[in-house]
Amino acid sequence: MSEREFVIPVGPQHPALKEPESFLFTVDGEVVVDVEARIGYNHRGIEKAMESRNYIQNLYITERVCGICSNAHQTAYTGSVEEAGGIEIPERAKYIRVFVQELERLHSHLLWVGVAAHEIGFDTMFYLVWRDRELVMDLLEEISGNRVNYAMPTVGGVRRDLNKDNFMRYHKILDTVAERTNYYIKVASTEKTILERAVGVGYLGKEDMIRLSGCGPNARSSGVPCDIRKLSPYLIYDEIPFEHIYVDNGDVLGQVLVRVLETLEAVKICKWVLDNIPEGEIAVKFNPMQRLPEGEAAYLVEAQRGELIHYTISDGKNMPYRHKIRAPTMANIPSLIERLKGGYIADIPITLAGIDPCFSCTDRMVFYDEGKDKTWSWTEGELSKYRKEWYSK
Amino acid sequence: MAMERELLKNAFSKPCTVIYPFEKLEPPEGLRGKHEYDPEKCIGCGLCARICPSFSITLKGGPGPKCTGLLVDLGKCLFCGQCEEICPRDAIWLTTEYELAVINKEDGILDFERTPPPPKTTPKKVE
Numbered sequence: 001m002s003e004r005e006f007v008i009p010v011g012p013q014h015p016a017l018k019e020p021e022s023f024l025f026t027v028d029g030e031v032v033v034d035v036e037a038r039i040g041y042n043h044r045g046i047e048k049a050m051e052s053r054n055y056i057q058n059l060y061i062t063e064r065v066c067g068i069c070s071n072a073h074q075t076a077y078t079g080s081v082e083e084a085g086g087i088e089i090p091e092r093a094k095y096i097r098v099f100v101q102e103l104e105r106l107h108s109h110l111l112w113v114g115v116a117a118h119e120i121g122f123d124t125m126f127y128l129v130w131r132d133r134e135l136v137m138d139l140l141e142e143i144s145g146n147r148v149n150y151a152m153p154t155v156g157g158v159r160r161d162l163n164k165d166n167f168m169r170y171h172k173i174l175d176t177v178a179e180r181t182n183y184y185i186k187v188a189s190t191e192k193t194i195l196e197r198a199v200g201v202g203y204l205g206k207e208d209m210i211r212l213s214g215c216g217p218n219a220r221s222s223g224v225p226c227d228i229r230k231l232s233p234y235l236i237y238d239e240i241p242f243e244h245i246y247v248d249n250g251d252v253l254g255q256v257l258v259r260v261l262e263t264l265e266a267v268k269i270c271k272w273v274l275d276n277i278p279e280g281e282i283a284v285k286f287n288p289m290q291r292l293p294e295g296e297a298a299y300l301v302e303a304q305r306g307e308l309i310h311y312t313i314s315d316g317k318n319m320p321y322r323h324k325i326r327a328p329t330m331a332n333i334p335s336l337i338e339r340l341k342g343g344y345i346a347d348i349p350i351t352l353a354g355i356d357p358c359f360s361c362t363d364r365m366v367f368y369d370e371g372k373d374k375t376w377s378w379t380e381g382e383l384s385k386y387r388k389e390w391y392s393k
Numbered sequence: 394m395a396m397e398r399e400l401l402k403n404a405f406s407k408p409c410t411v412i413y414p415f416e417k418l419e420p421p422e423g424l425r426g427k428h429e430y431d432p433e434k435c436i437g438c439g440l441c442a443r444i445c446p447s448f449s450i451t452l453k454g455g456p457g458p459k460c461t462g463l464l465v466d467l468g469k470c471l472f473c474g475q476c477e478e479i480c481p482r483d484a485i486w487l488t489t490e491y492e493l494a495v496i497n498k499e500d501g502i503l504d505f506e507r508t509p510p511p512p513k514t515t516p517k518k519v520e
Contacts, residue, residue: 057446060473124396131409138421145423151473159478160423187396288444288479 072303076310083297093157108304120197157283198253202339202351214335216306220246221254228302432507435484441476
């Protein structure tokens with residue numbers, strides 16, 4: 001570090017961050033030279049807690065990994081458990097799962113547009129977007145019985161049915177949301193307040209994004225087509241006609257565009273589901289005390305923030321032997337650091353908010369030797385060797 | 394300059410929020426709120442206490458015919474409605490009541506009473 005540079009710590013508790021995380025910015029004047037991210041302030045031991053609860057109880061723990069992607073986590077969890085246990089779910093349940101998932105994407109992307117507007121100091125748009133987001137929230141509350149943690153998917157199907165009498169009203173609400181989103185696209189592409197704060201800020205090219213393996217809207221804003229719904233379709237996404245959204249901007253404006261365009265696509269998917277939903281059962285019976293056969297399965301879901309992976313191992317009991325969650329923010333942190341380098345201090349909040357970070361999904365345990373200042377991980381053999389040595393002392 | 398019309402429209406329209414304690418929104422039909430209990434239907438099987446993901450339901454007096462009611466800790470409850478789903482006799486269900494704030498932590502524990510049925514007397518065989 002030269003004499004001109006100095007370090008600004010942002011976080012763990014900081015007004016620019018919604019959740020406790022720490023970033024150390026090395027700055028030269030107003031320009032950010034280097035960034036060091038420290039995660040781990042939100043570790044809750046969810047994966048361990050899941051090993052001592054049965055498959056039905058775990059539904060409500062996975063849902064609470066993240067407040068905003070709650071349905072994405074549940075879809076991935078139920079998907080992995082059903083695949084490990086060889087459970088086939090009814091066709092109507094698949095449609096309802098997709099419908100709730102796309103409504104969640106709608107409200108999450110609108111929330112992000114509001115937060116981004118707030119971060120650049122455009123609070124008028126923040127309030128307007130959040131007012132329109134209420135339409136989706138009320139719709140979700142009516143369908144599932146809760147505004148945030150919907151608890152819709154269950155192992156073997158979904159828990160509540162959609163009422164056909166309300167479909168006309170749902171169509172009207174979705175039309176209003178689409179109309180408002182079109183208006184925000186117009187605002188975002190013409191309003192000077194947004195353009196001056198978004199164009200060229202936090203730029204990352206396509207090559208770098210592939211090298212740093214980002215995912216979700218963060219990667220798609222740099223021109224990497226990586227939507228899991230297109231690349232490895234799950235549920236009924238291979239039947240639904242929708243576009244694979246990605247833009248080449250690479251900056252914050254690109255992230256805004258990807259998300260508002262995806263909002264329009266989500267409206268299209270919701271309307272398609274309402275038109276094409278088949279009649280029938282919504283769930284197959286799954287007893288909470290039921291034992292799952294031995295096996296393992298991974299399930300990929302395109303959550304609002306990117307690629308979400310749930311991996312479950314069953315050893316023949318009624319609770320998982322191991323359940324692993326890979327949340328999208330984890331994969332987006334290397335590219336976020338690259339985006340922050342070379343920018344101005346004033347652009348830090350919007351660049352940070354740009355990947356839609358969710359740190360409570362992300363936090364993991366790693367070994368960290370404070371004296372030697374290094375981190376490492378162990379294989380199972382090394383760990384058992386260490387355990388033997390430790391206990392034989 | 395794209396937002397002027399929107400701003401003018403909103404300057405003369407009613408606020409979209411409600412003044413909460415004086416004006417209340419009607420909750421939708423399926424909202425998961427405070428628990429309700431029917432002591433007549435309950436058989437004291439204890440399935441609700443076993444399935445509860447956050448261990449918020451306790452059986453008073455033990456399972457089966459000994460059961461004298463339920464304790465539901467609303468501070469622990471996460472309102473998933475799994476107890477309602479698993480109950481074989483529909484004896485516990487969630488209502489749409491959502492105003493659950495209390496001053497004392499103890500007031501947030503719902504105490505449901507139930508009189509256990511008298512033990513069955515098997516009629517003696519008359520020879």
